[in-house]
Amino acid sequence: MTGCQGEMVNEEFDVYIEDMEGHVLIDEAMTSLANGFIDLWLPREKTYRVSITHNGNIAESELSTFEGDETCITYMQLM
Incomplete structure (x- = not known):
């Protein structure tokens, strides 16, 4: 069994997610988990x-x- 450890543990992020039709799914502050990641579940397809x-x-x-x-x-383009 393997796992990953991110560098930004228990940090607050503003997360905004919308679909291609402009419907907002998430627009909220979220705190990264003890493993340094944010867990998101999005609809399929x-x-x-x-x-x-x-x-x-x-x-x-x-x-x-x-x-x-x-x-x-585990990567995104920094603007």
Whole structure:
């Protein structure tokens, strides 16, 4: 069994996620878990725009939940 440990443990992030039609799924402050990650569950078979803000830094990306897509995202583009 393996696991990952992120660097930003118990940090607060502003998380904004909308689908491609502009419907907002998440718009809230979230705290990273003891493993340094944020756990998100999104409906299948869709593409989303994701924006995560922390201490004035913004990371933005698109991600999707189609069969074969990655289920663990550990990178985003810092803007």
